[in-house]
Every structure is written in structure tokens, then in C-alpha cells.
Amino acid sequence: MATTRHRRLMRGGLALLAALWAASPHAAQRAPLPAPAGATACSGCHAPAGNGPVPGLAGRPAAEIADAMAAFRNGERPATVMDRIAKGFSDEEARAIAEWIAAGP
Amino acid sequence: MAGLATGAAALAAPRVLAQAPPHVAVVGGGFAGASAARALKRQGADIRVTLVEPKARYTACPFSNAVLAGLRDLDAQYFGYDGMKRDGIDVVAASATAIDAEARRLRLDDGSGLAFDRLILAPGIDLMLDAIPGYGASGAEVMPHAWQAGEQTALLRRQLEAMDDGGLVVIAAPANPFRCPPGPYERASLVAHYLKAHKPRSKLLILDAKDSFSKQRLFEEAWEQLYPGLIEWVSLSFGGRVTEVDAATKTLTTEFGSHQAAVANVIPPQRAGAIAAAAGVADRTGWCPIDSVTFESRLRPGIHVIGDAAIAGAMPKSAFSANAQAKACAAAVATLLAGGQPAAPKLINTCYSLAAPDYGISIAGVYEPREGLLAEVAGAGGVSPLDASADVRASEAAYAEAWFDTITGEVFG
Numbered sequence: 001m002a003t004t005r006h007r008r009l010m011r012g013g014l015a016l017l018a019a020l021w022a023a024s025p026h027a028a029q030r031a032p033l034p035a036p037a038g039a040t041a042c043s044g045c046h047a048p049a050g051n052g053p054v055p056g057l058a059g060r061p062a063a064e065i066a067d068a069m070a071a072f073r074n075g076e077r078p079a080t081v082m083d084r085i086a087k088g089f090s091d092e093e094a095r096a097i098a099e100w101i102a103a104g105p
Numbered sequence: 106m107a108g109l110a111t112g113a114a115a116l117a118a119p120r121v122l123a124q125a126p127p128h129v130a131v132v133g134g135g136f137a138g139a140s141a142a143r144a145l146k147r148q149g150a151d152i153r154v155t156l157v158e159p160k161a162r163y164t165a166c167p168f169s170n171a172v173l174a175g176l177r178d179l180d181a182q183y184f185g186y187d188g189m190k191r192d193g194i195d196v197v198a199a200s201a202t203a204i205d206a207e208a209r210r211l212r213l214d215d216g217s218g219l220a221f222d223r224l225i226l227a228p229g230i231d232l233m234l235d236a237i238p239g240y241g242a243s244g245a246e247v248m249p250h251a252w253q254a255g256e257q258t259a260l261l262r263r264q265l266e267a268m269d270d271g272g273l274v275v276i277a278a279p280a281n282p283f284r285c286p287p288g289p290y291e292r293a294s295l296v297a298h299y300l301k302a303h304k305p306r307s308k309l310l311i312l313d314a315k316d317s318f319s320k321q322r323l324f325e326e327a328w329e330q331l332y333p334g335l336i337e338w339v340s341l342s343f344g345g346r347v348t349e350v351d352a353a354t355k356t357l358t359t360e361f362g363s364h365q366a367a368v369a370n371v372i373p374p375q376r377a378g379a380i381a382a383a384a385g386v387a388d389r390t391g392w393c394p395i396d397s398v399t400f401e402s403r404l405r406p407g408i409h410v411i412g413d414a415a416i417a418g419a420m421p422k423s424a425f426s427a428n429a430q431a432k433a434c435a436a437a438v439a440t441l442l443a444g445g446q447p448a449a450p451k452l453i454n455t456c457y458s459l460a461a462p463d464y465g466i467s468i469a470g471v472y473e474p475r476e477g478l479l480a481e482v483a484g485a486g487g488v489s490p491l492d493a494s495a496d497v498r499a500s501e502a503a504y505a506e507a508w509f510d511t512i513t514g515e516v517f518g
């Protein structure tokens with residue numbers, strides 16, 4: 001589990017961060033620093049493992065999250081609020097958020 | 106008071122010698138402060154965090170309108186601080202009475218002091234009970250505001266239950282800015298839901314100090330569908346502003362006349378929690394101007410202000426905003442303590458309201474710093490569609506409940 005996480009971090013060009021993170025005694029509950037703009041707001045609705053009708057994001061690959069954001073933004077994927085929220089983020093911003101979430105615990 | 110002892114020791118021994126981690130004091134354990142304390146502890150940097158909050162348990166306002174309507178127990182609104190303690194946060198059960206930004210010290214109501222490297226101030230709101238002639242603290246015991254959840258919520262609920270069928274319920278709503286812009290209208294909806302089922306001859310009157318309100322067309326559509334003829338909204342221009350009340354007779358006076366209520370809910374004007382003015386971080390508006398990247402006070406460096414107390418530009422005063430601001434502020438504070446330059450954040454708000462238990466509507470927004478203020482990102486955000494199906498409304502009601510469960514779990518769980 002930990003090694004997969006590390007590989008994802010390295011892929012994101014965050015090797016140093018991964019090393020720091022691994023060294024932290026409470027690595028399990030900590031997300032890597034620094035979070036890209038907007039990333040920490042997601043957990044206001046999305047519990048790591050989901051909650052009732054709201055899906056969790058933990059363990060999802062970055063590409064899946066970034067694709068979903070794009071589909072919400074261009075209206076391909078129906079939504080109640082994610083369509084309105086996704087329009088506030090560019091492709092690059094959404095990808096950075098997706099990579100940060102995918103690298104998290 | 107272990108936190109105080111260590112705080113005093115940290116002041117006596119310079120940090121460089123002691124190799125102690127930096128210390129952040131958080132004042133106020135609501136959605137804003139509790140989120141910030143947790144986020145600081147969880148983001149990895151070695152920071153000592155003290156949370157100063159006088160109450161042993163927090164009473165959440167979101168979903169307290171459902172308590173008023175008898176749809177939910179007040180017990181479901183209570184949250185404790187054990188989760189904070191488990192995270193290694195020092196929880197001090199006291200009120201901050203003074204903050205010296207220059208000396209980086211705060212004073213508590215037990216007379217002791219606490220030193221900090223940076224302070225996050227999240228005291229929520231103060232209700233200006235004396236702003237409406239005739240109201241005041243004693244008026245609030247008769248015509249409850251229920252705008253800080255707890256005993257006031259229970260009191261208003263008891264009054265609604267005791268009211269005879271055919272009674273007039275009056276909600277007096279304040280001018281902007283105030284805590285939870287859609288809140289008075291969600292309250293009107295859920296009280297109407299209760300009246301329709303239990304006291305169908307009753308009426309609900311909203312006396313408003315403004316000419317428009319959040320999610321207005323959605324609420325009006327819902328009222329038309331769900332409670333036809335039950336709710337009447339009187340805008341500012343049509344004499345909605347309450348200029349005086351008489352608690353003894355539950356009479357509310359406006360520029361155009363007066364209304365005698367069976368149950369009156371008076372929501373007075375608000376300002377940042379009193380400690381903000383005492384600390385010198387509130388301006389003449391009563392709220393706290395902040396840097397839109399770091400949430401640091403524009404008036405007192407070293408103090409960051411988040412949540413309802415802050416002037417957060419276009420962001421509404423909501424628990425969702427408070428939580429999002431707290432996490433962005435915590436990241437900025439950690440970066441500043443490490444000698445770095447905080448990056449511009451992006452923030453999200455999503456506020457659900459219930460027009461009925463199975464009828465949810467929402468407003469969402471994405472925000473970023475622009476010309477020194479948190480401004481809405483153009484093209485994003487907005488409200489639920491008008492004319493949506495019952496399925497859409499039901500799913501938003503389910504999302505609302507999931508949101509409350511998730512956020513209270515993240516903050517207090």
C-alpha cells in the first residue's frame with residue numbers, strides 16, 4: 001500500500017515530499033504538503049470512504065478524478081452541484097487536485 | 106490548565122534554545138476554529154496547537170431548523186472535543202478576554218496567559234440584541250433568536266409546540282451581512298412544514314430588513330408548491346424592517362404598522378464575536394478585514410481571522426465556508442511558520458437548504474483572491490435549477506444530510 005502511494009507521488013514529481021512524508025510518525029493520517037489550490041475543500045462533502053449518496057475519493061486514480069471533473073464541467077456527466085463547482089477549475093487545476101487526492105491516505 | 110503552564114514556559118525560554126516546535130493558538134472551537142486546529146495538526150508540519158474554547162460541547166447550527174420543526178433531536182447537534190485531544194491538540198476550556206498581537210500573548214478569563222507564535226481567531230458572531238429597541242437579552246427569552254443553536258433552539262421549539270392552531274408565527278430577518286444568508290428562509294419553510302401538518306390554520310409572516318434574499322426564487326417556488334398561502338414575505342420596501350418590539354405582548358413594529366405574534370423569532374443584526382473588537386481586528390463594520398491569501402488580519406499582524414467573524418468578500422458566512430477557510434488558513438500559517446510564501450488558495454462553498462424534509466436546494470460558489478478580496482470565480486457556482494423534478498429535490502435533501510454528517514465527522518469526529 002505504502003509503496004504504491006510512494007510511486008504515485010514520485011510520478012507527480014514529488015519525490016522529496018514523499019520522503020518527508022514517509023518519515024513522519026503519523027503518515028497514515030496526513031496528506032502531503034502543500035495541497036494545490038482548492039484541494040482541501042473537497043473533503044467538506046467527500047468523506048474518504050464516501051458517505052451515503054456522496055462517493056468517497058480515497059483510493060481513486062488521479063485520471064479518474066480529473067476525467068470526472070472535466071465531464072462535470074462540460075456537462076457530459078449529470079450532477080446537482082459538481083457541475084457548478086467543476087466550472088471553477090481549469091484542467092491543470094483539476095489535475096493537480098486529482099493527483100494530490102490520489103496520493104493521499 | 107496544562108496548556109497554560111507550557112505556554113508560559115515557552116515564553117520564558119526562547120524557542121531557538123528549547124528547540125520547541127512553533128505554537129499556534131486557536132480561539133473558538135466552532136466549524137472554523139476546530140477545523141483549523143485539526144488541519145494544522147494533520148498536515149504534517151511539527152506545530153504545537155492549543156484550542157481555546159469555553160464550552161465543553163459545541164452545538165451546531167446547520168440542521169437546527171429541522172430541530173425547530175420537530176424533525177430532529179437537539180442531541181444530534183452536539184459535538185465534543187475528544188477527537189481534538191486524540192489528535193494531540195491541547196484543548197483549554199476558557200474564554201479569551203484580550204489578545205496582545207505585538208507581544209504575541211493572549212489572556213484568558215481565569216486570569217492566566219498563553220503565548221503564541223501565530224493566532225487563529227474564530228469566535229463566530231455576536232448578536233446585537235440591543236440594536237432593536239425593546240429586544241435585548243430579556244426580549245430574547247420571550248422572542249428567541251435561535252441564531253446560536255442550543256437553549257434558544259429548544260425554547261423556540263417549545264413555543265411552536267405550545268402555540269394554538271391558527272396562531273401567527275413571525276420571523277424577523279436581518280439586513281446583510283449575517284450568518285447563513287438562506288437560514289431564515291429555510292427556517293420559514295421547515296416551520297411551515299410543521300404548521301401545515303399540526304396547526305394548519307396558522308400563518309407565517311417574514312418581516313425582512315432587505316429587498317431580496319439568497320435562493321429567493323427557489324424558496325418562493327417551493328413555498329408556492331408546498332405551503333400555498335401559508336408564508337407571507339414582507340420586504341424592506343414594503344415595510345418589512347422591524348424598528349421596535351414589545352416583548353410583553355410579542356408585538357413587532359415596522360415603519361408601516363405593527364404585528365402581534367403568537368410566536369416571534371427575532372434574528373437581530375450581528376457582528377464578529379466580541380473578542381475580535383477587543384483584539385483590535387474588527388473594523389467599523391464590526392467584522393474583520395483580512396488578507397485574502399493568508400487570512401491574516403489587515404489590522405493586527407500575527408492574528409488570522411476565519412469563519413463568520415471575517416470579511417471574506419463574496420463568500421457567505423456558512424459552516425462550509427468556515428471549514429474551507431480554516432483548511433486554507435492552516436496551510437498558510439504552516440507555510441509562514443516555516444518561513445515560506447503562501448500560495449493563493451481556491452475556496453469552495455456549498456450551502457444546502459431544506460424546503461421540506463425531502464426537498465433540498467443548494468447554492469455553490471468557487472472563490473479566489475482578486476484585488477485583495479475573495480471573489481467569485483466567474484462562470485462557476487450558482488443555485489439549483491428552478492422547475493426541477495421531485496427526484497432532484499430529494500437527492501439534494503439526501504446530499505444535505507450527507508454533507509452535515511461528513512463535515513461534522515471531519516471537524517469533530
Ligand SMILES: Cc1cc2nc3c(=O)[nH]c(=O)nc-3n(C[C@H](O)[C@H](O)[C@H](O)COP(=O)(O)OP(=O)(O)OC[C@H]3O[C@@H](n4cnc5c(N)ncnc54)[C@H](O)[C@@H]3O)c2cc1C
Nearest residue numbers: 133135136137166167201228229285412413422423424425
Ligand atoms: C439556523 C442556522 C442554519 C444554518 N445552516 C447552515 C447550513 O446548512 N450550512 C452551512 O454551511 N452553514 C449553516 N449555518 C451557518 C453556520 O452555523 C456558521 O456559519 C458557522 O457556525 C460559523 O462557524 P464559526 O466557527 O465561524 O462560528 P461558531 O460556529 O459560532 O463558533 C464560534 C466558537 O467560538 C467560541 N468563542 C467565541 N468567543 C470566544 C472567546 N472569546 N474565547 C474562546 N472561544 C470563543 C464560541 O463558544 C463558539 O464555539 C447555519 C446557521 C444558522 C443560525
